[in-house]
Amino acid sequence: MRQTDLLSMLTAILTGFIFSILLVFVGRFFKGKLSILASIVPLGLFLYFFQFITPIANDEIITRSFEWIPSFGVDLGFKLDGLSLLFSLMITGIGFLVFAYTSSYLKGHEYLDRFYGYLSAFMGAMLGLVLSDNMITLFVFWELTSISSFFLIGFNNTNPASRKSAMTALGITGIGGLLLLASALLLNNITGTYSISEMLSMSEAIRGNEFYAVAVFLLFGAAFTKSAQFPFHFWLPGAMKAPTPVSTYLHSATMVKAGIYLLMRFTPVLGGENIWNYTLIIVGGITMLYSAIHTLFRTDLKGILAYSTISALGILVFLIGLGTEEAFLAAAVFIIVHALYKATLFLVTGIIDHQTHTRDITRLAGLNKIMLPVGIAGILAAISSAGIPPTIGFIGKELTYEATYHSDTIIIISMIAIVLTKILLLYAGFVAGIKPFTGKLPDEHQEVKAPDPIMWIPPVLLATLGLVFGIAPFLVEGALIKPVVTALGGNASEIHLALWHGFNTIFILSLITIGVGTALYFLLKPSEKLVAAAARYNAISPENILNLINKGFVQFSSFWTNFFQNGYLRNYISIIILFLVVIVGYIMIGNTRFVIDYNSLSKITVYEITTTLILIAGIFYTVFTESRLAAVAAMGVVGLSICLIFVFYSAPDLAMTQFSIDTLTVILFVLVLYKLPKYLKLSDYKTRVRDGVLSSIFGLIITVLALEVLSEPVSKQVGEFYAANSYVEAHGKNVVNVILVDFRGADTLIEISVLSIAAVGVFGLMKLRLKMRDRKRYADVSLDKENKEQ
Amino acid sequence: MRTTIILKTASNYLLPVLLVFSVFILLRGHYLPGGGFVGGLIASIAFILHSFANGLEKTKELLIVHPGFLLPVGLAISFMAGLAPVIFFDMPFMTGLWSHDTVAILGSVGSALFFDIGVYLVVNGVTLTIIFTISESA
Numbered sequence: 001m002r003q004t005d006l007l008s009m010l011t012a013i014l015t016g017f018i019f020s021i022l023l024v025f026v027g028r029f030f031k032g033k034l035s036i037l038a039s040i041v042p043l044g045l046f047l048y049f050f051q052f053i054t055p056i057a058n059d060e061i062i063t064r065s066f067e068w069i070p071s072f073g074v075d076l077g078f079k080l081d082g083l084s085l086l087f088s089l090m091i092t093g094i095g096f097l098v099f100a101y102t103s104s105y106l107k108g109h110e111y112l113d114r115f116y117g118y119l120s121a122f123m124g125a126m127l128g129l130v131l132s133d134n135m136i137t138l139f140v141f142w143e144l145t146s147i148s149s150f151f152l153i154g155f156n157n158t159n160p161a162s163r164k165s166a167m168t169a170l171g172i173t174g175i176g177g178l179l180l181l182a183s184a185l186l187l188n189n190i191t192g193t194y195s196i197s198e199m200l201s202m203s204e205a206i207r208g209n210e211f212y213a214v215a216v217f218l219l220f221g222a223a224f225t226k227s228a229q230f231p232f233h234f235w236l237p238g239a240m241k242a243p244t245p246v247s248t249y250l251h252s253a254t255m256v257k258a259g260i261y262l263l264m265r266f267t268p269v270l271g272g273e274n275i276w277n278y279t280l281i282i283v284g285g286i287t288m289l290y291s292a293i294h295t296l297f298r299t300d301l302k303g304i305l306a307y308s309t310i311s312a313l314g315i316l317v318f319l320i321g322l323g324t325e326e327a328f329l330a331a332a333v334f335i336i337v338h339a340l341y342k343a344t345l346f347l348v349t350g351i352i353d354h355q356t357h358t359r360d361i362t363r364l365a366g367l368n369k370i371m372l373p374v375g376i377a378g379i380l381a382a383i384s385s386a387g388i389p390p391t392i393g394f395i396g397k398e399l400t401y402e403a404t405y406h407s408d409t410i411i412i413i414s415m416i417a418i419v420l421t422k423i424l425l426l427y428a429g430f431v432a433g434i435k436p437f438t439g440k441l442p443d444e445h446q447e448v449k450a451p452d453p454i455m456w457i458p459p460v461l462l463a464t465l466g467l468v469f470g471i472a473p474f475l476v477e478g479a480l481i482k483p484v485v486t487a488l489g490g491n492a493s494e495i496h497l498a499l500w501h502g503f504n505t506i507f508i509l510s511l512i513t514i515g516v517g518t519a520l521y522f523l524l525k526p527s528e529k530l531v532a533a534a535a536r537y538n539a540i541s542p543e544n545i546l547n548l549i550n551k552g553f554v555q556f557s558s559f560w561t562n563f564f565q566n567g568y569l570r571n572y573i574s575i576i577i578l579f580l581v582v583i584v585g586y587i588m589i590g591n592t593r594f595v596i597d598y599n600s601l602s603k604i605t606v607y608e609i610t611t612t613l614i615l616i617a618g619i620f621y622t623v624f625t626e627s628r629l630a631a632v633a634a635m636g637v638v639g640l641s642i643c644l645i646f647v648f649y650s651a652p653d654l655a656m657t658q659f660s661i662d663t664l665t666v667i668l669f670v671l672v673l674y675k676l677p678k679y680l681k682l683s684d685y686k687t688r689v690r691d692g693v694l695s696s697i698f699g700l701i702i703t704v705l706a707l708e709v710l711s712e713p714v715s716k717q718v719g720e721f722y723a724a725n726s727y728v729e730a731h732g733k734n735v736v737n738v739i740l741v742d743f744r745g746a747d748t749l750i751e752i753s754v755l756s757i758a759a760v761g762v763f764g765l766m767k768l769r770l771k772m773r774d775r776k777r778y779a780d781v782s783l784d785k786e787n788k789e790q
Numbered sequence: 791m792r793t794t795i796i797l798k799t800a801s802n803y804l805l806p807v808l809l810v811f812s813v814f815i816l817l818r819g820h821y822l823p824g825g826g827f828v829g830g831l832i833a834s835i836a837f838i839l840h841s842f843a844n845g846l847e848k849t850k851e852l853l854i855v856h857p858g859f860l861l862p863v864g865l866a867i868s869f870m871a872g873l874a875p876v877i878f879f880d881m882p883f884m885t886g887l888w889s890h891d892t893v894a895i896l897g898s899v900g901s902a903l904f905f906d907i908g909v910y911l912v913v914n915g916v917t918l919t920i921i922f923t924i925s926e927s928a
Contacts, residue, residue, distance in 0.1 A: 653825065660828055668921060738902075740826075741820075741905045748868075748909060752868060752908070752912040756916060759861060762923055763858060763923050766924060
């Protein structure tokens with residue numbers, strides 16, 4: 001492995017992040033006319049990955065590894081095989097077109113530089129995701145895509161709906177990411193490695209492990225949330241609040257396919273068991289049909305596209321679940337097909353939205369008179385999505401049908417489901433790609449202007465590619481499709497893509513699909529009535545159920561928090577003391593001997609008795625006085641009595657400090673209480689009794705504890721060490737002070753830091769409140785002025 | 791708050807006396823009861839007494855800088871006292887350094903004294919910051 005190769009791979013992955021950071025400083029240059037230059041970054045990356053086509057087609061696998069955290073087995077391991085290459089080319093290729101398209105779509109937008117920053121960070125994360133060979137690295141990039149997606153969905157951050165969608169998407173995909181991490185940890189436990197390549201050779205052992213099913217379902221959790229499978233699909237339609245370039249790039253072509261990528265990547269490791277196959281077939285099957293039906297009840301173009309995207313993702317999951325070589329081939333082709341036509345349709349929708357300011361399909365028709373090239377792109381994409389020859393979509397659909405037809409499990413149900421889905425998707429494609437460009441142009445759109453060439457060239461390019469690959473499938477066959485099938489563990493040598501498969505059952509099914517779908521398109525017109533009909537079932541939709549759970553969770557946690565943290569200091573103290581009483585009391589009941597060694601106690605003197613009496617009097621006065629100030633003063637008496645006791649037992653340092661602290665505490669109390677009413681019934685009888693009992697028990701426990709400590713033989717070693725070394729080592733005769741500034745000086749250093757932080761905290765809190773009050777006062781004054789002037 | 795003329799007059803004399811006393815407590819700490827912590831507290835009590843008698847504004851004028859500035863200064867002195875052996879003598883953090891000759895009044899001077907001076911300033915700064923802030927808002 002050459003050193004330059006090693007670096008170039010890492011550089012390629014990090015380019016997106018580096019560019020994103022650079023934009024913080026030089027972003028303003030990319031806001032104006034130069035914004036198109038930003039697309040050089042993905043173009044360069046695309047060309048970089050393009051050069052790997054030949055080696056990959058020759059069954060080479062390129063791996064690069066950098067040590068990161070070797071003690072945990074985490075390294076920056078990268079692997080480029082057919083599967084990674086296909087995704088890398090899609091990410092950078094479509095990325096290039098989207099970057100260019102954006103420069104016109106968001107022309108003059110205040111935060112265009114920010115947008116490019118998020119987009120390129122996403123691109124970097126996505127490249128890292130598909131190239132990672134280490135599960136931990138994979139997880140990190142996985143989460144990074146979720147985070148960049150969050151920023152992009154919430155790009156219009158002044159719109160509450162957009163913010164909410166961003167939160168939902170982050171919540172769902174974030175949970176998925178955590179499941180991925182859990183799965184990684186579990187697989188690491190089974191295999192002892194995080195490297196996916198190494199797991200490959202241990203496939204048998206993993207599948208035989210008792211935790212296999214758990215690992216698989218954790219992985220499914222990650223893939224299903226990211227790829228919007230039922231019942232986690234609802235974040236994707238919400239994500240359509242993002243600007244259309246984002247929907248094109250993240251939410252149809254690349255990021256949502258990360259789940260598919262994950263499933264494909266782990267097919268050779270975990271696949272082949274019934275639990276793997278059937279779960280995928282069932283979940284994918286439900287998803288594809290459920291969301292395909294949903295497209296009938298939408299009038300928003302992006303809504304239709306969102307649901308048809310979910311449906312397409314369902315088809316891919318379903319195909320991976322079938323698990324045959326034919327199915328892998330169909331999936332590989334369908335990924336390309338879908339990326340090409342769906343990205344085109346999204347870009348076309350974006351242009352329509354940008355020019356006419358509406359995405360309501362019922363108000364769109366005849367736009368071909370204004371934007372013919374866009375219309376051509378839309379219609380080509382619709383044909384490819386419908387699977388009509390000679391587009392690559394036709395090949396994809398034929399392969400899908402073939403794979404389903406030849407699978408040995410529940411053929412009839414699968415066949416019906418897939419054909420129905422395809423019929424509905426054909427309808428959705430026609431509505432999105434053909435309807436806006438046929439018929440009579442409505443009066444409201446007569447004045448609409450033609451879009452910039454920078455906007456219409458990308459969709460035309462993508463749509464044309466769909467046609468070219470259909471006519472000449474050999475262009476992608478050897479370069480992309482075969483390596484993917486190899487990466488999935490299939491034998492690719494027999495694969496031969498062609499438009500004409502002969503007149504057989506599959507072809508008849510294709511004809512039926514096209515016929516019924518076209519009929520549906522002409523018979524069923526999208527309308528508000530249909531939207532309303534679907535809305536009736538919202539109450540039982542997964543989104544609604546999740547929202548209810550969410551609400552309950554929030555309610556419970558606010559109840560919980562309010563119960564323990566109600567903002568009353570006395571409550572906090574009560575809870576803390578109660579907790580201590582229960583825990584310490586529980587331990588002490590079994591372990592206390594209640595033996596007091598009277599011989600070890602010193603004689604009681606008259607000074608001590610007097611001081612104690614004053615102390616007790618002070619306590620009673622504190623408790624029973626009706627004046628707050630008197631209570632504070634009495635507390636001071638208690639504190640000073642304790643100081644005296646310290647003096648009696650030869651702890652002058654402690655006494656001095658306690659004396660000063662007590663003085664200051666009284667001052668502080670007085671300052672705070674000065675503004676409060678002087679006489680007030682502070683608390684009712686019941687509360688006082690409760691608090692009295694609690695504090696008596698606490699005092700009792702501390703007393704017993706202290707006596708218990710006395711009866712234990714005390715190790716005097718530490719004290720003797722300090723006493724012996726205080727003068728010799730630290731030149732000090734006052735042991736207490738020497739401990740503070742020398743022996744345990746680091747502790748003191750941290751303590752004074754904490755004190756400083758506390759002071760800054762008090763200062764901040766009080767000053768902030770002052771400022772707000774000032775502001776209010778000034779506001780009142782100015783109001784008064786206005787009133788007087790009137 | 792109404793204050794008597796006696797307290798007002800007395801506080802003017804008490805402030806310097808108490809401050810000198812607090813420094814005395816600080817310096818004797820290494821051999822006899824006292825030290826930076828309690829010295830800092832006494833110094834802040836001196837200023838608070840002055841503010842009770844003459845009003846907060848007068849005390850603030852006397853202090854020139856906000857007591858909050860004592861925090862970083864004190865922390866820096868303490869930290870540097872700990873860091874000095876590392877920088878100059880390549881010894882572990884917080885190793886005690888001592889002068890060979892004794893200084894008049896203080897006796898042997900060491901890095902611990904500077905550490906204690908830092909503690910003195912921080913404690914004084916913390917107490918005054920908290921009490922001044924609260925009494926301003928009360």
